[in-house]
Amino acid sequence: AKADGRGSFRHFEPGMDAQMLERQRLELDLRMAVEKGEFSVHYQPLVNLEDQKVSGFEALLRWSHPVRGNIPPADFIPLAEETGLIDAIGRFVLEQACRDAVTWPDHMKVAVNLSPAQFRTTEVLATVVRALDLSGLRPARLDLEITESLLMDRSDGALQTLKALRELGVGISMDDFGTGYSSLSYLRSFPFTKIKIDKSFVKDLHASADSQAIVRAIVGLGRSMGMKVIAEGIENADDLDFLMQEGCAEGQGYLFSKPRPVSEMAELLESSPAQ
């Protein structure tokens, strides 16, 4: 047993030591990963449901660890957020995504995920400006995806930063819409240009009357508030059919394509001739 700061005793299970050690190791590896070039960005097509053409790509971070292989973002982003490493990682993703996007046809956008932790300072604004400047990408071709937890945690600073980003001309999407607590009031006070229906409502949509009602309501909400609506996690044709009938503007999911590395970009672009 070890004394903690308050003079009481906390017992450490043998397994817990191992867990902490593991975490420290991962943190050390994470610190080195950017410099060692272990991160890459994969791209998943966003499809215009009206004409079935690719309208852009979502950038999704991948970590290829030299020993452990591919580590999914869900397993290291939380650690990156806690340790502040997310700033450097986020900078990498933004710069890479903008650099890649300038090589695509001009009507295609790139969507980049931002973590709420990146809004702890105003640095994220400078990071976005820099990524646009370095690449020469038109701001209108960049969409930033944020989740509701950002708005809950630090509404004031975040609102100012989002407004400033919006003034630059970049789009702001509310990711995972419907999974938070009070999405509706946030839609009114924050400058969103797009709503992304969470994949939990899209999965088996054709077989769930509840999900259908929710999706219908979100599409109607987007339409009346002037926001584009995109559905993520489309895996089968029946779900796609429902979304198209309801007039959902865009879709994304394994039915169209999994996220793929830049080396396969030519193929992804070929399947979608520029208009």
Ligand code: C2E
């Ligand atoms: P997200 O932003 O909601 O991204 C969508 C996730 O759904 C991605 O998982 C994508 O691969 C997956 N997906 C796409 N289509 C389908 C489908 O048809 N079915 C299913 N079941 N899943 C599908 P991924 O790449 O593992 O990323 C997980 C999460 O990690 C992301 O969720 C996002 O929150 C976070 N993330 C990924 N890249 C970044 C990044 O560069 N920065 C930050 N801050 N977070 C990131």
Ligand code: CA
């Ligand atoms: Ca996203």
Ligand code: CA
């Ligand atoms: Ca999402």
Ligand code: CA
């Ligand atoms: Ca998510």
